[in-house]
Amino acid sequence: SQQGEEDPQALSIQEGENATMNCSYKTSINNLQWYRQNSGRGLVHLILIRSNEREKHSGRLRVTLDTSKKSSSLLITASRAADTASYFCATAANTGFQKLVFGTGTRLLVSP
């Protein structure tokens, strides 16, 4: 079973707009990671945020983490058609093992 729930399940926007995806999880974590997947292909690692961090930036990506609410958000600014993909959050627990538990994913469609 998956730990994370992502919201929305699908998001459709125009190029240039911002896209925000949210992820909620259930247990305490060491870190949370966001991945992108283009239509059934491999997962591309986007960003990792540790449990003692609240916000992280990478290019047009901004990730926030609220451990008290067990939630994270991914913001993609000035979206492009090439950002069209599914986005997954994945959590690593504080167990000493690094297996990732993935959320259900958000399908993002960016129209030109």
Place this chain on the structure above:
Amino acid sequence: DSGVTQTPKHLITATGQRVTLRCSPRSGDLSVYWYQQSLDQGLQFLIQYYNGEERAKGNILERFSAQQFPDLHSELNLSSLELGDSALYFCASSVGTSGSSYNEQFFGPGTRLTVL
């Protein structure tokens, strides 16, 4: 390109058969992870190896087994295949495994298994 390679890309086989999926981690990575992605179960962790030893098990069926070899490549063996085993199987690798040394996992392109 993540540096993780997986072969084959596609595999079509019949129920009851056995297949082997192969993964080569990024250079320098000691940990290998296997994940299954299916429409009904989403992305599920199967098993992790670190430097040849099994470190963690997830939702891996008894019909499935894996190993990591001295050169660090890994194989996932799926036997007595059923229709429901049709899925994308991903391998990922990372540098470390223990304690506070959590690192990004880099995923291979996956093997798409179709069981007819």
